[in-house]
Amino acid sequence: MVELMCWEAIRRAHDEEMTNDPLVICMGEDIGVAGGTYKATNGLYDKYGPERVIDTPISENGYTGLGIGASFLGVRPIIEIMSVNFAWLAMDQLFNSAAKVRYMSGGQLTAPVVVRSAGGAAHQLGAQHSARMEKVFMGIAGLRVVTPSNPRQAYGMLKSAVRCNDPVFINEHELMYNMKGEVPDEEYFHPLEGSEVVREGRDVTLFGYNISVHWCVQAAATLSKQFGIEAEVVDLFALSPLDRAGIVASVRKTHRVVIAEEAEPVVGVGAEVMAIINEECFFELDAAPVRVSAVNAPVAYNHTLEKAAIPNAGDVVAAVRKMFGK
């Protein structure tokens, strides 16, 4: 095991996959000569050259469509969209071309592109740089959506996504690129479906994904230490398709559920998890499931307002305490 930061893990996955297959390319704004806003492609331009490490114009729909077209003929593009807020501009090509082409061609054509993009509220970036968009992507049939919560996943997911024959959207987080964690020394391919039990527990399940997994882990420690509540933490690293079996298995064990999401609650991950629980194991519940979500408003520039809009570990603790009357 080696300890890497998330950006280093993502960079290593790029490097290995580009060495492994000459048709793997990466493209995006400032990813080449400048090395990438989050350094995820740092040094690759010098190693692989401008034909394979492509600095694109600021034309999100155009270069995403270009990557999709290249993937039709066997190229495996890793497209970095600097911020999920800008991914809206590429939504036409992602939604109408990448996600639909296999179906509408009756299986003749597929678009094996990887789109990586950074979401989440960081520090006072304002309404147009703080969106959490995973809920939008996970509503698109034909597109896989994964979201890493640590460097090991960030590394292994990108490697699997490059080789997978489906289009894959990897939802990263602005605040997590410098997060450290252990990554296997040898090559590692993380699954693109499923979930991970991060902490075993018997009293309540805390579902999280990406950054909210960390709130859940923190909250579980506080709940155990201060309130004697043993929470199970489940990392929903795959948002589409969601791990129905994994969700049900944990609910059958704990009978209580809190879902933590950084996004607004409306048509979100929490809503979808609740729907699955209702459909699959409603009578296993001892309490009504609860969501810990953002306030349904654009994110403010003002630091106090921004903090108040986005949930944290304390909010997860509060939700569980309320559920248990403690």
Next chain:
Amino acid sequence: MNLADKKRLLREMLFARRFEERCYEAYVERKIGGFLHLYSGEEACAHGVLEAAKKGQDYVITSYRDHVHAIKCGADPKKVMAELYAKETGSSKGRGGSMHIFDVEHHFMGGYALVGGPFPLAAGMAKAIKMKGDDDIVICFLGDAANNQGTFHESLNMAKLWDLPVLYVCENNLYGIGTRIDRSTAVIDQYKRVSGYNIPSTQEDGQDVEKVFKAAKQAVDHVRSGKGPYFLELMTYRYRGHSMSDSNAYRSKDEERMWSNRDPIIMLRDRLIEAGELTRADYKAMDTEVLDEIEDEVIAFAESSPEPRVDELQKYTLAENDPWVFGGGR
């Protein structure tokens, strides 16, 4: 283009016309559903350009008005019609429909319904060809109205920036759905709009298949020689409405008459007759043969084919049993 080529092209264009008009009938009979966009009147564009390309090798992509391009690339008309009939034997197994004909085996990379959507896809395929060092090219057919989408500008910029082997063919039929070009577009001559990207371009009569072929040959040679993209504008006209749900009330009878006097099939036919290479009786026989083929083979195949199975509704949404979904099958 020799005499045999011209006669073959005449038959191919006549087949395309009769195919499209038979689609019209089938739509009225409710055998074909959804949206249906017919190519009647524009035949010389696809035929002239693709005659200059390497059939089945160069990659072709277009919009929702796509039946004729697919057939000219080598798609089996029976499978195209079966797709329109929404049958399992259709080119997209009944999942695509009129706007989404695909025949990847013959490098027909699909019809797409978002206006302007194929611009970047074409550039991307050209990028792949360039990376692999092949000498194939990509030909992207779109209408004039697509040039008002952002993808037009984004794609032309990248295609020239990286000198990608892509030929953009603008089939300028003067209308974006029901809005005439001068009411939607500041610059009427589309070939002028690409000069800002340093891409060579020409405008040609899209009703004369020989002129189209000649212009396309030059364009294809330019692209194949590695000099980067090219833009060819063809002035043409569609006889039918934008789609079958179009009242077609926005065009004058005079204008329609003017264009029907320049019918691409009649023009080529009369030229061959005048040159003494074809008789009216030959043409009549050719037409009868085409009509019979469409009725006895194409329609018969579509009619008798099975529907897709409902239990395969989700098939083709994602790849089946992809090992990398589960971490490389470990």
